[in-house]
Amino acid sequence: xxxxxxxxxxxxxxxxxxxxxxxxxxxxxxxxxxxxxxxxxxxxxxxxxxxxxxxxxxxxxxxxxxxxxxxxxxxxxxxxxxxxxxxxxxxxxxxxxxxxxxxxxxxxxxxxxxxxxxxxxxxxxxxxxxxxxxxxxxxxxxxxxxxxxxxxxxxxxxxxxxxxxxxxxxxxxxxxxxxxxxxxxxxxxxxxxxxxxxxxxxxxxxxxxxxxxxxxxxxxxxxxxxxxxxxxxx
Amino acid sequence: xxxxxxxxxxxxxxxxxxxxxxxxxxxxxxxxxxxxxxxxxxxxxxxxxxxxxxxxxxxxxxxxxxxxxxxxxxxxxxxxxxxxxxxxxxxxxxxxxxxxxxxxxxxxxxxxxxxxxxxxxxxxxxxxxxxxxxxxxxxxxxxxxxxxxxxxxxxxxxxxxxxxxxxxxxxxxxxxxxxxxxxxxxxxxxxxxxxxxxxxxxxxxxxxxxxxxxxxxxxxxxxxxxxxxxxxxx
Amino acid sequence: xxxxxxxxxxxxxxxxxxxxxxxxxxxxxxxxxxxxxxxxxxxxxxxxxxxxxxxxxxxxxxxxxxxxxxxxxxxxxxxxxxxxxxxxxxxxxxxxxxxxxxxxxxxxxxxxxxxxxxxxxxxxxxxxxxxxxxxxxxxxxxxxxxxxxxxxxxxxxxxxxxxxxxxxxxxxxxxxxxxxxxxxxxxxxxxxxxxxxxxxxxxxxxxxxxxxxxxxxxxxxxxxxxxxxxxxxx
Amino acid sequence: xxxxxxxxxxxxxxxxxxxxxxxxxxxxxxxxxxxxxxxxxxxxxxxxxxxxxxxxxxxxxxxxxxxxxxxxxxxxxxxxxxxxxxxxxxxxxxxxxxxxxxxxxxxxxxxxxxxxxxxxxxxxxxxxxxxxxxxxxxxxxxxxxxxxxxxxxxxxxxxxxxxxxxxxxxxxxxxxxxxxxxxxxxxxxxxxxxxxxxxxxxxxxxxxxxxxxxxxxxxxxxxxxxxxxxxxxx
DNA sequence: AATGAATGAGCCTTCATTCAT
DNA sequence: CATGAATGAAGGCTCATTCAT
Numbered sequence: 001x002x003x004x005x006x007x008x009x010x011x012x013x014x015x016x017x018x019x020x021x022x023x024x025x026x027x028x029x030x031x032x033x034x035x036x037x038x039x040x041x042x043x044x045x046x047x048x049x050x051x052x053x054x055x056x057x058x059x060x061x062x063x064x065x066x067x068x069x070x071x072x073x074x075x076x077x078x079x080x081x082x083x084x085x086x087x088x089x090x091x092x093x094x095x096x097x098x099x100x101x102x103x104x105x106x107x108x109x110x111x112x113x114x115x116x117x118x119x120x121x122x123x124x125x126x127x128x129x130x131x132x133x134x135x136x137x138x139x140x141x142x143x144x145x146x147x148x149x150x151x152x153x154x155x156x157x158x159x160x161x162x163x164x165x166x167x168x169x170x171x172x173x174x175x176x177x178x179x180x181x182x183x184x185x186x187x188x189x190x191x192x193x194x195x196x197x198x199x200x201x202x203x204x205x206x207x208x209x210x211x212x213x214x215x216x217x218x219x220x221x222x223x224x225x226x227x228x229x230x231x232x233x234x
Numbered sequence: 235x236x237x238x239x240x241x242x243x244x245x246x247x248x249x250x251x252x253x254x255x256x257x258x259x260x261x262x263x264x265x266x267x268x269x270x271x272x273x274x275x276x277x278x279x280x281x282x283x284x285x286x287x288x289x290x291x292x293x294x295x296x297x298x299x300x301x302x303x304x305x306x307x308x309x310x311x312x313x314x315x316x317x318x319x320x321x322x323x324x325x326x327x328x329x330x331x332x333x334x335x336x337x338x339x340x341x342x343x344x345x346x347x348x349x350x351x352x353x354x355x356x357x358x359x360x361x362x363x364x365x366x367x368x369x370x371x372x373x374x375x376x377x378x379x380x381x382x383x384x385x386x387x388x389x390x391x392x393x394x395x396x397x398x399x400x401x402x403x404x405x406x407x408x409x410x411x412x413x414x415x416x417x418x419x420x421x422x423x424x425x426x427x428x429x430x431x432x433x434x435x436x437x438x439x440x441x442x443x444x445x446x447x448x449x450x451x452x453x454x455x456x457x458x459x460x461x462x463x464x465x466x467x468x
Numbered sequence: 469x470x471x472x473x474x475x476x477x478x479x480x481x482x483x484x485x486x487x488x489x490x491x492x493x494x495x496x497x498x499x500x501x502x503x504x505x506x507x508x509x510x511x512x513x514x515x516x517x518x519x520x521x522x523x524x525x526x527x528x529x530x531x532x533x534x535x536x537x538x539x540x541x542x543x544x545x546x547x548x549x550x551x552x553x554x555x556x557x558x559x560x561x562x563x564x565x566x567x568x569x570x571x572x573x574x575x576x577x578x579x580x581x582x583x584x585x586x587x588x589x590x591x592x593x594x595x596x597x598x599x600x601x602x603x604x605x606x607x608x609x610x611x612x613x614x615x616x617x618x619x620x621x622x623x624x625x626x627x628x629x630x631x632x633x634x635x636x637x638x639x640x641x642x643x644x645x646x647x648x649x650x651x652x653x654x655x656x657x658x659x660x661x662x663x664x665x666x667x668x669x670x671x672x673x674x675x676x677x678x679x680x681x682x683x684x685x686x687x688x689x690x691x692x693x694x695x696x697x698x699x700x701x702x
Numbered sequence: 703x704x705x706x707x708x709x710x711x712x713x714x715x716x717x718x719x720x721x722x723x724x725x726x727x728x729x730x731x732x733x734x735x736x737x738x739x740x741x742x743x744x745x746x747x748x749x750x751x752x753x754x755x756x757x758x759x760x761x762x763x764x765x766x767x768x769x770x771x772x773x774x775x776x777x778x779x780x781x782x783x784x785x786x787x788x789x790x791x792x793x794x795x796x797x798x799x800x801x802x803x804x805x806x807x808x809x810x811x812x813x814x815x816x817x818x819x820x821x822x823x824x825x826x827x828x829x830x831x832x833x834x835x836x837x838x839x840x841x842x843x844x845x846x847x848x849x850x851x852x853x854x855x856x857x858x859x860x861x862x863x864x865x866x867x868x869x870x871x872x873x874x875x876x877x878x879x880x881x882x883x884x885x886x887x888x889x890x891x892x893x894x895x896x897x898x899x900x901x902x903x904x905x906x907x908x909x910x911x912x913x914x915x916x917x918x919x920x921x922x923x924x925x926x927x928x929x930x931x932x933x934x935x936x
Numbered sequence: 937a938a939t940g941a942a943t944g945a946g947c948c949t950t951c952a953t954t955c956a957t
Numbered sequence: 958c959a960t961g962a963a964t965g966a967a968g969g970c971t972c973a974t975t976c977a978t
Contacts, residue, residue: 192400205439
């Protein structure tokens with residue numbers, strides 16, 4: 001009885017080990033420069049064992065990336081479940097995305113890379129499918145929170161949730177990309193703080209979407225948060 | 235005298251030929267899958283000749299990409315020199331970027347890819363430098379137009395040009411990325427027109443930046459454009 | 469008691485199952501391209517189980533081939549036991565070989581391949597031994613029938629049975645090889661029927677071996693057969 | 703002028719070097735066990751250089767085999783051009799084939815292997831084409847000599863040249879195969895000389911094909927040869 | 937007896953890059 | 958200036974085989 005379970009757990013563990021090793025190598029070298037040999041070495045497994053668990057280097061890359069997606073999902077979900085007004089929770093998700101970027105930057109990079117390469121043609125259909133599902137899950141959190149805001153009359157009725165979502169995403173993502181590549185340059189040479197810029201952008205977008213009531217609720221919630229933080233500090 | 239010139243011209247021509255061939259191959263295959271052999275074949279040159287003009291495949295890739303940047307620069311410059319009010323010209327540049335995307339999508343893709351890969355470590359410093367300059371030139375057009383708008387009191391005084399620029403860029407870029415990868419999906423499954431979404435985003439950003447006066451000027455210029463277009467159609 | 473027997477029978481059955489699976493895979497893919505994985509899958513057994521029954525892929529290949537040899541043996545034996553005159557039965561065996569080729573072509577191919585490759589160095593001595601025995605059994609049928617023909621004065625006394633046998637075999641085998649590889653080419657481009665050619669060859673060989681008496685007997689038997697066939701048809 | 707030629711010659715030489723190395727390795731190890739690494743080493747060239755001259759291991763194998771075919775062709779051609787009566791020259795060719803077998807046994811083996819494997823699917827079309835042509839050239843010599851014999855009334859009119867050719871070939875080939883694999887066994891255990899057997903077989907086939915006139919001519923030529931040989935010996 | 941899991945050894949092939957001419 | 962030729966260095970992937978359970 002327990003034996004099957006244990007085997008199962010061990011196998012799962014092995015998958016994780018491989019993912020850990022792969023993550024490390026991909027992070028350091030990128031997809032192209034990473035080698036299965038090196039991943040195997042880090043995983044302390046034979047190279048062929050890797051292929052028992054993942055069909056190809058590309059599949060493995062995607063699997064790592066998806067693990068990153070899982071983290072993002074959790075963080076977004078947490079941000080969307082604070083009990084605050086919906087409109088504030090929409091804002092939270094932008095902050096969460098930023099936190100994710102700061103905490104798991106390599107996942108962000110991997111995901112980013114993945115979006116624009118011929119990679120997908122080399123991935124197994126199964127993995128591709130999984131990936132699509134994970135993606136939808138992520139968008140789902142954002143969209144449903146925006147929907148709440150609309151339903152509660154905090155966002156204008158003519159806001160289209162998925163459209164709003166992609167606008168937020170676009171703003172965040174672009175800014176993060178700059179942060180990733182040349183944060184120092186922006187900070188020092190141009191004297192621009194990109195995180196602030198991102199927040200400013202999100203704010204502008206929200207302003208354009210919120211109703212009067214939404215604005216009040218939002219401001220209140222922001223103030224509340226500010227107060228709480230100050231309390232905590234004492 | 236003429237001889238040196240002719241040689242010079244021929245050499246320049248050769249560079250262009252190589253770039254043409256490389257562009258074609260990179261567009262079709264992407265960086266990783268493209269081979270110098272194939273590029274040489276398309277250029278009708280010996281493979282080694284390529285190395286006389288470009289230090290590496292990566293350098294060549296960057297050179298092609300920069301040619302794309304040149305196009306973008308021209309299009310942005312044109313959009314910024316219409317004689318319309320500055321605030322309208324800022325808007326124009328968003329439209330120009332979109333036009334660039336539609337007309338030279340492969341450049342967009344190449345540029346995009348370039349941004350997030352370990353590629354840069356393999357590029358010669360000279361090429362890297364050139365690339366940075368080209369980049370600055372592009373940002374320059376946008377920034378200076380925004381500056382004009384501020385100076386003329388059409389954008390709020392607290393708008394920071396380069397910051398505003400990166401916000402516009404971020405919005406455009408993110409949306410274009412979606413268009414590039416899954417326009418059909420957004421259109422059909424989600425019923426979202428991404429071009430419109432991009433415009434909406436830009437509009438929201440502008441709304442947040444313009445002064446009252448700016449809004450009036452902008453609206454007027456938009457109406458004017460509309461009128462002109464209708465005239466043209468007749 | 470019954471328990472041991474049943475076990476024994478089950479084990480034998482298992483061997484057959486493996487052979488079935490292997491036969492199918494070898495037939496489709498050939499030795500080199502066939503994989504133990506695939507064979508195991510077809511056999512619905514674990515790959516390691518295969519090694520419980522056969523020491524290596526090559527051994528397994530040989531085992532399958534020998535099963536084919538068994539069929540050939542049976543067919544030759546039948547052809548040699550018709551009650552017809554010995555000289556006719558020698559002829560019959562050529563026909564039987566042809567029938568075997570047509571019915572079990574993949575065995576023919578496997579056997580053929582086996583004959584000329586470095587395969588044998590990778591086979592276990594036991595299997596090699598078995599194989600030699602099987603071979604001898606087959607030659608035995610042919611040789612003893614030829615011997616009969618000599619003893620009965622139907623073949624010349626100076627005919628050496630095993631030598632005659634190898635001559636028949638050589639003729640048949642070479643022709644079949646052509647049939648196997650390019651029957652259509654011979655038939656269409658050259659207008660040669662290879663089966664007929666093979667028979668013609670055998671006939672020439674027999675002519676050279678038979679005594680006058682043998683010729684008469686042979687002709688009589690052939691006519692007899694012809695008559696019988698015609699009867700059957702009515 | 704001379705420079706191009708020399709280059710050309712050098713390149714040709716390189717091809718030969720590769721072929722030499724490949725021949726050696728294939729002979730020792732067979733196709734499957736041979737490695738491009740080893741061939742490259744023997745050729746004292748980089749492994750990749752091999753691929754400049756031959757598209758794949760299989761192509762290379764075929765190229766070596768064809769070189770063997772060339773030898774066979776030359777030997778057959780010589781045997782067919784002795785000035786003796788056509789019927790004797792047909793016989794000569796059997797002897798020549800045997801000489802070829804004895805002198806270039808590894809070519810025989812390679813050719814033999816080639817005939818029965820999935821190899822052909824992995825060969826480039828060009829090489830396949832070359833191979834087919836070479837084959838035809840070989841059959842051509844034999845066929846045309848047989849045709850001469852028919853035309854001169856030395857073979858029966860109803861003999862079909864290509865059919866006769868394949869019969870001789872079949873007989874020779876089958877016997878050589880036995881020689882190759884277990885000559886010692888036949889010689890010692892069975893007391894059969896396979897070369898003699900092959901000749902006997904060819905003789906039987908000829909007997910069945912020759913006219914009376916042919917037989918006389920043939921016998922005369924054989925005696926003549928015998929006489930010449932005896933003279934030489936003195 | 938049966939097998940799931942692991943792997944070591946290796947192989948073909950690809951290409952960017954260099955050099956001698 | 959142009960290039961044909963050569964190659965070093967890798968890299969992904971396969972598979973027969975073994976072993977602990």
